[in-house]
Amino acid sequence: MMQSKWVLSSNRAILLLSIYILLIFNIGFWSYLFQHVTLKNNVIFWFTVPVLMLAAMNFCMQLLFWPYLHWLMVPLLLLLGSAVSYAVMMQHIYFDANMLQNIMQTNIGEAGAWLTPQFWMWLGITGLLPAQWYCWGVNIHYTKPWYREFGKRIVVIIASLITVFTVILLAYGSYISFFRNNKTVNHLIVPTNFVGAAVKTAYNTYDAHQPLQRIGMDASHQRHGNKRLLILVIGETTRAQNWGLNGYQRQTTPELAAMANQVVNFPHVSSCGTATAVSLPCLFSNMPRQHYQANLAKHQEGLLDVLQRSGVAVSWRDNDGGCKGVCDRIRHLDVRDWAPNLKCNSDGCLDESLLINLHGMITNMPNDAVLVLHTMGSHGPAYYQRYPEAFRRFTPTCDTNQIQQCTREQLRNTYDNTVLYTDHILAEIIKLLQNESGLASAMWYFSDHGESLGENGIYLHATPYAIAPEEQTRVPMLFWANHDFAEISNLDMNCLRRHAHQQEFSHDNIFHSVLGLMDVKTSEYQTQLDLFASCRKNNFNY
Template identity: 40%
Template sequence: MLTTLYKKLQSVTSKLNIIQCNSLSFIWVSALVFTACFNIAFFAKVIDALSMNNKDDYLLFGSFIIFIFCVLNILFTLFFVKPIRKPLLVILLCCSALGSYFSLFYGIYIDNDMLVNIFQTNTYEAITLLNGKLVLWFIIFGLLPSLFVIFFIKVKKISFLKSATLRTVNILISVAILGALYFSLPGEYSFFLKTNKSTLKLISPTNYIYALGDMVNKHYKSEVPFTHIGEDAKRKIATNPQKKKLIIIVVGETSRAQNFSLNGYERETNPLLSKQSNLFNFEHASSCGTATAISVPCMFSNMPRKSFDRTLAINEDNVLDIIARTGVNVYWKDNDSNCKEVCNRVPTLEINKTEPAELCKGGLCYDIQLLNGLDQYINERTDDTVIVIHTNGSHGPAYHERYQKDQEKFTPACKSTEIDSCSQQELVNAYDNTIVNVDFVLNSTIELLKKHSDQFSTAMLYMSDHGESLGEDGFYLHGAPYRIAPKQQTHIPMIFWLSDSFMNNHRINKTCLADKAKNDQNVSHDNLFHTVLGALDVSTKEYDPSLDIFKSCEYE
């Protein structure tokens, strides 16, 4: 059927005036189109970075245009050969149309981490990113140019020798121009690249081509034997009878500390948590990454952020594996895209997204559904237990779908996934309502733990995986390269609730922990691995007491 349709289209277009060109013209025009149409976000960042108030700034800006054209000219000369030049160009047009849209309108930088996050996004999240502006942008810059290339452009044939000669000369001229550009402004280039290195991740199509190559390379690197760590782990046996421990770890999603009233935000987004006793809100916590695919594995790994390697992390034991080997009941329940390979070796359940109807609609469940069934599960436990619930939290761009109607405290709220079309206040209103929902879910979790406090010594540990940008400095959503990521994407909420029996068992000085929560500037995802081990009295050489949140506040 497709073959027949293609032949009919060819028959129609053959009667039209087809544009004929030689292979070099095809390459030059392609390089010019990509330079001008798909690198607007890069040029905008260059203008922001330069003062643009003297001749040297304009020369440097102009040189970047020529630089990108020459680089693309070289690449296209090497790879745009018959019979793959048209299919390859079509693929690049479509991919660049999508990439340039998110870079231009949401401030998204495309690198390996971003591609990993994209490939691990579930269908529902992908659908929420679709909007009318994106579709129109793709049609104008991706689909229509592709159809034009396929049906209206004909590249004239020339001999292999002539083609090779012309291509060689073309590459040599481009290389010479690049050299001349660099050596004419060596100091300016060096300074710009040193201070704005991440901006290169906006250059299309080299950004996603390089990122894809890096991701494939790391995939093959990941095919290595799995490494077990913490095999010496043992739980200390209490000399006196005491309650078993029940810890619920809540993995937040896309919630930023800035919008928590517990952290001084002027709006009351935490009305329920603010009334809880034994609640310790760490005001200065930071994330390991700016995307779920990086942050979640990092949270449960023993690798600190500065040396974290996702490929290595998913191929070795994490804290859940270690504690499970000591006999702790471990259970992961998910309401997000997935556990990013953290829960591969422990019992796991993705919530039923079809019922009850009031909590799950259109493939999305409200996070409160994660608590459904946990009461029965807890009643059946007789040993130390750790439950991890992975929330959908404040994930954008469909913020308005993350909370129930009675939680819409701030209005008018943005009800569109085309978030840059909403006013700033509407966007913030919708996002703040998601934090009200987070408050409700965390408070409900605490109340569930209180219900079982006669049977267990209970605690809740909450950390968001990363934050979110709401248009500040031109950034939306998340996933910016860490070295340039705005604070909104790395400053995360981190909240611990501890029962009296838990604090007594661990001899925790409440005043000390409250002071640490308020003033410690160094708390981060790095602390989770060691804090969980310490909370369960697990001894292993992998445990670092200096990173255990509770250890420094123990009294004799």
């Protein structure tokens, strides 16, 4: 007698479902790849991406596919996946948490304009009919006893993960470059885009109701002598290995080297993270890297809040896509707010734009102040866009954001040119401060994290810290202060130069060192983490 239903094992059902989703629901994603990734220079990428996608999808489906639960999850996945895939395929919509929020807030009129006959036809053919057939025409067979079924599933999960990691290792350069250049492409992949959007929306709803934790409520500051200004220059993606003052084989910091008797270089400094989203909030928090909690940092005040509460004027100028929440409660401006006519691209403007009208801003400071300049620095993969033509000194260069297509020499040359330009920007800031009469001024530069330039097949950054190469965790750091600032802050600059070369430092030192430099009294301050403390005479916090 012929069976009325198609009998499938759980693993076979998951594999067929994964293939169906990849082929039908991800037409929009595949179309995007065909438009943005040529076969000629990306053979390995095109050969491996279907394998990677199928293994990753199979892994995800394994986590959702369980007895009884699958009768609800699979039809729901088919219906929602069909609807979202139509939006991605036909309307080129990037489905993220913001898009989900828009859908939740839409009205009948807006929804009616989107729910066209073509949409309903697509939903019926690719979503409703397969869901109906799954419910009435398929019988899922689970191996008994249960632990054998569980064992088979675990084997498939492990095999899927091994496949994913193997593919990534084989074509790491191609994948890291593609996803860096196409940061929103994940919002085209069904169903991870709408599942991720739902999870993020739920978290954001919860997160929005978390209270802000205040710190340094006892912070106080008293002005001494001339008006005091500390400029913090936050570098982007500049690594210590290519910093000329650190003994790099090339002189990538010639202008700062000419000021060697004025500046203090710190050759042994480690970052808090390997990506801006981690390092920036971390270095401004009162938590050391070993105990840093990103979720807590989002709802806790940081260094700039404490400075502002003490009476120090605080401002932030940005040329790197935002401050990751660090400057939310202080005065902050984006480079485009005051330099709209500069030649900028989608990533930002040249860092010299941060210096426009800086003199006027300094002149108008009402009291002691800390000013943060957040630079674009050496941000990749489009390194060639980070400096003007005059700083294209190391050639040949890699004049594309497809860095895996360039030679190691081209890539290094282009990156070194970004460091040359950073050297120039820092030297210009020092010169500007030197020309400000009656002002006790200092500049402190440090990068947020480093960068990999193909060493061991690794490019760019954001590798998990525990396994990150040293190129991503060692960063340059430089300090300059005029005589008045050093005198007011009781700094022995010669002592500082000796300590800078003899000791190791990290982003953990920044919170407490800035408080010490600006004479801010608070119980949050820890002398042992103030890198200037050992070279400061009569420190009030002792």
